[in-house]
Amino acid sequence: MGRPSPLYFASRLSDFYNTRIYLKREDLNHTGAHKINNTVGQILIAKRLDKSRIIAETGAGQHGVATATVCALMGMKCIVYMGQTDIKRQSPNVLRMKMLGAEVVPVTSGNKTLKDATNEAIRDWISNPIDTHYIIGSVVGPHPYPDLVARLQSVISEEMKFQVKEVSGKDDPDYIIACVGGGSNAIGSFYHYLDNEQVKLIAVEAGGKGIESGETAATMATGRPGVIHGSKTMLMQTDDGQITEPYSISAGLDYPGIGPVHSYLHKIKRVVFDNVNDDEALEAAFRLTRLEGIVPALESAHALAWLGKHQFRKNDVVIVTISGRGDKDMDTYNKYMGEIVSRRLR
Numbered sequence: 001m002g003r004p005s006p007l008y009f010a011s012r013l014s015d016f017y018n019t020r021i022y023l024k025r026e027d028l029n030h031t032g033a034h035k036i037n038n039t040v041g042q043i044l045i046a047k048r049l050d051k052s053r054i055i056a057e058t059g060a061g062q063h064g065v066a067t068a069t070v071c072a073l074m075g076m077k078c079i080v081y082m083g084q085t086d087i088k089r090q091s092p093n094v095l096r097m098k099m100l101g102a103e104v105v106p107v108t109s110g111n112k113t114l115k116d117a118t119n120e121a122i123r124d125w126i127s128n129p130i131d132t133h134y135i136i137g138s139v140v141g142p143h144p145y146p147d148l149v150a151r152l153q154s155v156i157s158e159e160m161k162f163q164v165k166e167v168s169g170k171d172d173p174d175y176i177i178a179c180v181g182g183g184s185n186a187i188g189s190f191y192h193y194l195d196n197e198q199v200k201l202i203a204v205e206a207g208g209k210g211i212e213s214g215e216t217a218a219t220m221a222t223g224r225p226g227v228i229h230g231s232k233t234m235l236m237q238t239d240d241g242q243i244t245e246p247y248s249i250s251a252g253l254d255y256p257g258i259g260p261v262h263s264y265l266h267k268i269k270r271v272v273f274d275n276v277n278d279d280e281a282l283e284a285a286f287r288l289t290r291l292e293g294i295v296p297a298l299e300s301a302h303a304l305a306w307l308g309k310h311q312f313r314k315n316d317v318v319i320v321t322i323s324g325r326g327d328k329d330m331d332t333y334n335k336y337m338g339e340i341v342s343r344r345l346r
């Protein structure tokens, strides 16, 4: 995987926001996101359980690629369910999965995005209980997945524990900020700090076009308790309890639920949940690129955008988890390039 991933001092970004910003570089992992932390662990479990067939769902394609990668490594059959909408907007990842030997099955129900791909994967899983292991990609789904994936992703904060001291001189960070789709990079970033109340934990959801617009994926802001994919958790739904179609510019955050652990952390007020809109995320992505030479994933850009929504002290140590890199998002970035660069960054 290339671990430990660096905890990198972003000096120009720090100047811009007048605080001390450190980036946890999950974008530098093999295959380009934090997803590989989980798939490596789960493929070892699948081997141990004597399974021969691996299935997965994917939104942005990062989890599909990470799963196809470990399947190639272990010589296992790999089937990835992916919504037709996402197949179109994340085509480089579709090609990578195919090159790695995976079969990519298009899903055409619902919004044709992550929720629908997860439905299909769960249908496959319950129909093939003998030979198949389902490598789920986030802290969602039925037990024990939320717990299992959180533990595998907790390597992120396990490394921070020794890195913070090395790079900042402080024992602990003041803030840890991460984006949330299902919530795996966020819980991995928070895990070893949950009992340390001094560390403020910020989870940033995708506001889409705004939480009032109806086109959003901000589950905490707009949802209420419900059941999805085998978990009771906060869920975007109509008055009748029908799941609402989520929307985000970022395929990896386009999910109407959230891992049940986050619902709990929200309820006990240990983690602050907020959201940023598409345009704020785009602007943050271009800002990081121009100030630090790092092109983040659109998902990670949501965490970065929160930096502009809060007043930090000059000496705060602020960690932002860069969950992935932006190669897969170049089509989207290209579409908004002229507008964002001229309007916002001067």
Ligand SMILES: *Cc1c(COP(=O)(O)O)cnc(C)c1O
Pocket: 033, 034, 035, 060, 062, 063, 137, 138, 139, 179, 180, 181, 182, 183, 184, 185, 186, 252, 253, 297, 299, 300, 323, 324, 325
């Ligand atoms: C999948 C993905 C996410 C969202 O998933 P979480 O489980 O919420 O972490 C965020 N960033 C990137 C780069 C991703 O690939």
